[in-house]
Amino acid sequence: MTRQPSAASHLAWQRHNFRQFLKFGIVGGSGTIVNLLMVVVCNKVGSGFGVHEQDAFVNLLGTAYNIRYHHVFFTIAFLVANTWNYQLNRMWTFRGNRRGWWREFFPFLLTGIGALMVSLVVMTLLMNPNSPLALPADVFDDSTGFRTKLYWASLIAIAVATPVNFIVNKLWTFRAK
Numbered sequence: 001m002t003r004q005p006s007a008a009s010h011l012a013w014q015r016h017n018f019r020q021f022l023k024f025g026i027v028g029g030s031g032t033i034v035n036l037l038m039v040v041v042c043n044k045v046g047s048g049f050g051v052h053e054q055d056a057f058v059n060l061l062g063t064a065y066n067i068r069y070h071h072v073f074f075t076i077a078f079l080v081a082n083t084w085n086y087q088l089n090r091m092w093t094f095r096g097n098r099r100g101w102w103r104e105f106f107p108f109l110l111t112g113i114g115a116l117m118v119s120l121v122v123m124t125l126l127m128n129p130n131s132p133l134a135l136p137a138d139v140f141d142d143s144t145g146f147r148t149k150l151y152w153a154s155l156i157a158i159a160v161a162t163p164v165n166f167i168v169n170k171l172w173t174f175r176a177k
Helices: 007-048 069-093 101-127 149-173
Strands: 056-059 066-068
Touching (some): 007 149, 056 069, 066 069, 069 101, 069 149, 101 149
Antiparallel strands (some): 056 066
């Protein structure tokens, strides 16, 4: 005979998951700030070398498509923010789950790379002037930091990828021993 969980234990389980989701969101918010700061730094350093975020970094196998510097900047920012988020989530959000640092880091990184791929697709759709989802050039004209298309595309891309990232990390990376 299987025992059904009580309503009280089910409610406690839901509260626990909600608290973890809130903590994950707080960590993610701090990671978003780290990510955006790194995008700004990369963009400023790149422009100091005469690189514009829309410039082609490398061509994709002889096609009409390119990896652009904004993809490179976002990827660098992702790697820094992903490591930041991992350590904070390990110490605070999922602290009861203890496996080796590297053993948890690689699933977290792989999950993050999945989120990165989603983010890069979203970013491409928002940054490409020929995309139906392109951010409007008359509003995002790069005249100030708050009107810089790259920064808004980065923020929106992060927001789109966050929910899936939480679910996969909870169920895979930080699962209980």
